[in-house]
Amino acid sequence: MKTLKSRPKQGLHGELTVPGDKSISHRGIMLGAISEGTTTLTHFLTSADCLSTLAAFQQLGVPIQREGTTVTVHGVGLHGLKASTAKLDMGNSGTTTRLIMGLLAGQPFNTTLVGDASLSKRPMKRVSEPLATMGADITTTAGHLPVTVKGQKLHAVNYQLKVASAQVKSAMILAALQADEPTTLVEKLPTRDHTERMLTAFGGEISTAADGLTITIQPQPHLKGQTMTVPGDMSSAAFFMTAASLVADSNITLKDVGLNKTRTGLLEILKAMGGDITVVAEPTTGEPIGDLTIKSADLQPINIGKAQIPAVIDELPLVALLAAKANGISRIMGAEELRVKETDRISAIVTEFKKLGIAIEELPDGFVIDGRQPWHVVDPVLDAHDDHRIGMVLGIAALLIDQPLQLKGADSVRISYPEFFDDLDKLL
Numbered sequence: 015m016k017t018l019k020s021r022p023k024q025g026l027h028g029e030l031t032v033p034g035d036k037s038i039s040h041r042g043i044m045l046g047a048i049s050e051g052t053t054t055l056t057h058f059l060t061s062a063d064c065l066s067t068l069a070a071f072q073q074l075g076v077p078i079q080r081e082g083t084t085v086t087v088h089g090v091g092l093h094g095l096k097a098s099t100a101k102l103d104m105g106n107s108g109t110t111t112r113l114i115m116g117l118l119a120g121q122p123f124n125t126t127l128v129g130d131a132s133l134s135k136r137p138m139k140r141v142s143e144p145l146a147t148m149g150a151d152i153t154t155t156a157g158h159l160p161v162t163v164k165g166q167k168l169h170a171v172n173y174q175l176k177v178a179s180a181q182v183k184s185a186m187i188l189a190a191l192q193a194d195e196p197t198t199l200v201e202k203l204p205t206r207d208h209t210e211r212m213l214t215a216f217g218g219e220i221s222t223a224a225d226g227l228t229i230t231i232q233p234q235p236h237l238k239g240q241t242m243t244v245p246g247d248m249s250s251a252a253f254f255m256t257a258a259s260l261v262a263d264s265n266i267t268l269k270d271v272g273l274n275k276t277r278t279g280l281l282e283i284l285k286a287m288g289g290d291i292t293v294v295a296e297p298t299t300g301e302p303i304g305d306l307t308i309k310s311a312d313l314q315p316i317n318i319g320k321a322q323i324p325a326v327i328d329e330l331p332l333v334a335l336l337a338a339k340a341n342g343i344s345r346i347m348g349a350e351e352l353r354v355k356e357t358d359r360i361s362a363i364v365t366e367f368k369k370l371g372i373a374i375e376e377l378p379d380g381f382v383i384d385g386r387q388p389w390h391v392v393d394p395v396l397d398a399h400d401d402h403r404i405g406m407v408l409g410i411a412a413l414l415i416d417q418p419l420q421l422k423g424a425d426s427v428r429i430s431y432p433e434f435f436d437d438l439d440k441l442l
């Protein structure tokens with residue numbers, strides 16, 4: 015049980031560089047592994063999830079070294095992976111599992127994937143079914159892990175994606191690299207495009223049409239290892255952006271944060287709510303990055319619908335917290351994907367926010383929150399529900415309360431941000 019810091023007297027102050035982006039760190043290892051030559055990733059995220067990806071590719075015969083946050087991947091090429099002698103342990107990582115399913119679907123060997131209790135409850139048919147249209151042979155356990163991928167020769171498809179999920183899209187892209195002809199994928203809504211951008215940087219041929227939704231992938235590329243610095247994770251920066259906005263007298267700067275438009279939903283929402291944020295973008299050739307300065311502000315309520323969800327999917331617990339202090343009623347809808355994250359995040363947020371006396375109502379696909387109602391602690395023992403982002407949002411909520419609160423399962427932060435509580439302390 016961790017005792018959370020309560021309301022700081024002078025707000026949050028100072029400058030911080032958040033750890034590397036989780037999505038980009040995973041993809042850096044994967045694309046590095048199937049490239050020819052060496053890939054060097056600096057500011058790699060050394061969290062449990064990304065280390066699951068690193069270990070899985072080592073087991074598939076890829077030499078990978080790590081020194082601190084610098085990772086060197088000695089690529090084996092698209093056809094150089096080797097069968098693992100043991101089952102691959104995906105830990106808690108949905109991204110590792112879904113993306114690796116796409117890659118392994120076209121390899122000439124069989125692999126069994128397993129994961130922890132939370133990951134073993136998450137849906138995998140959303141990946142195995144679209145991959146099957148390309149000829150993949152994937153057996154799930156009633157739609158879940160353990161999953162066995164029997165490598166097959168894959169053929170190209172023209173496929174309309176059913177879920178707005180970058181993980182499903184990326185699995186299809188990694189499979190399409192191994193197909194016989196170009197593949198076309200059509201998304202319902204744009205989702206994070208790190209796979210597309212990074213694949214281009216590694217020498218692949220992938221293009222997105224002017225509609226922003228139709229993606230064409232050329233097969234059998236010879237990818238070339240790259241050197242890249244992973245931008246700071248917007249999804250980690252988001253916790254401090256929220257904290258500084260809500261805690262009076264705050265003024266913080268977050269350095270070198272990834273500003274990819276498919277990830278900046280929270281930034282836009284916070285601005286629309288009346289947040290005080292200054293963005294200084296830096297010139298780059300790859301993923302956009304910049305410094306963010308955030309000061310406390312009085313916030314207005316907001317309504318969010320389906321089209322806005324993908325760009326803020328991982329930050330929705332924070333949107334709920336912002337809404338819980340805004341001057342009116344906010345509605346977050348079209349977010350049913352939250353029910354199949356590391357935990358059911360709609361249910362977890364409602365349960366934990368009610369312990370703080372927050373006026374929140376559960377919807378099948380989101381929540382309604384009245385920020386005008388004063389909070390009052392009903393139960394001082396909060397629970398992370400074994401979910402890193404729920405643990406961290408509760409760590410931020412505690413800063414808005416004068417009495418100390420306890421958090422069960424605080425070590426869940428190791429999944430995406432092991433230094434979260436230390437970094438928060440640096441700003442207090």
Ligand code: S3P
Pocket residue numbers: 036037038109178179180181182184205206327328351
């Ligand atoms: C991720 C995509 C998102 C996100 C997850 C990381 C990725 O999942 O929630 O944390 O790296 O592709 P979905 O695409 O399934 O929504």
